[in-house]
Amino acid sequence: MRKGHDFDFLRGDIVALLGESRDGLVRVKRIVQDLKDFSRSGAEEAWEMANLNAVLESTLNIARNEVKHKASIETRFGELPKVECLPSRLGQVFLNLLVNAAQAIGADGKITLSTGVESSDVWIRVEDTGCGISEENLTRVFDPFFTTKPVGQGTGLGLSVSYSIVAKHGGQIEVASEVGRGTRFTVRLPIRHTPAEALQTLVAET
Ligand SMILES: Nc1ncnc2c1ncn2[C@@H]1O[C@H](COP(=O)(O)OP(=O)(O)OP(=O)(O)O)[C@@H](O)[C@H]1O
Ligand SMILES: [Mg+2]
Structure with a gap:
């Protein structure tokens, strides 16, 4: 019975964590893109x-x-x-x-x-x-x-x-x-x- 409760709790946590990770990835992706824009060498x-x-x-x-x-x-x-x-x-x-x-x-x-x-x-x-x-x-x-x-x-x-x-x-x-x-x-x-x-x-x- 307790186990069931723990799983419910975990499920909520995991959803929240996945959301945060996705936000983090979007931010990282944007920063990497910005850095790429900046670091392009003169040749290209x-x-x-x-x-x-x-x-x-x-x-x-x-x-x-x-x-x-x-x-x-x-x-x-x-x-x-x-x-x-x-x-x-x-x-x-x-x-x-x-x-x-x-x-x-x-x-x-x-x-x-x-x-x-x-x-x-x-x-x-x-x-x-x-x-x-x-x-x-x-x-x-x-x-x-x-x-x-x-x-x-x-x-x-x-x-x-x-x-x-x-x-x-x-x-x-x-x-x-x-x-x-x-x-x-x-x-x-x-x-x-x-x-x-x-x-x-x-x-x-x-
Ligand atoms: N917004 C500003 N407000 C006040 N002083 C400024 C400002 N921008 C530039 N300066 C002055 O002009 C000088 C030259 O600026 P510049 O950006 O060429 O070199 P730096 O900032 O001193 O060094 P670096 O940019 O190479 O790290 C600065 O040291 C500062 O005295
Ligand atoms: Mg400067």
Whole structure:
């Protein structure tokens, strides 16, 4: 009789455990997919038409655990056309900006990610309520090896690598900051990166 009860109890437990395992597997699968997106080597890299909101979401999946104990994250994604780009490289740019934002925040900060379209460009903005950047340093943040972080913590390469990736896309990266209030990085990318190709499409369509 007791045995029967134990089995009932176990059955309930097993169902719950299987549910949890499935949730865990879905999470792991998503993280592995995100890591694959990021780790794709330059050799296989191809220009793709990608949804940058989705690329940002992938970046967030990777960085969220690092960021969440310091800052709340708000996303304000606008509707974006697909952008001709190297998605894994742009993922790297977004990750650098996000990690910098988190590192600039002591505690209890806020990071806002927003996106939008302006004429033939898409823009992506990473805003933080961190320590800010002095006027003197503002002109140097994109220089290779410029870092204000302790030895062993920063190499000073994140922003210079990001700058060159964005430049490769024919885009720009801008920074605005106020010491003690926070920093805003804006990446602007042309929807089509080769004007000749865009023109060809236009001709083919008309
Ligand atoms: N969001 C930010 N808020 C305040 N300072 C920033 C921010 N982003 C960048 N900086 C400043 O710019 C410097 C250069 O940033 P960059 O990402 O290139 O290198 P790093 O973060 O120091 O090192 P790495 O990215 O290689 O680990 C930083 O050391 C910091 O002083
Ligand atoms: Mg950095």
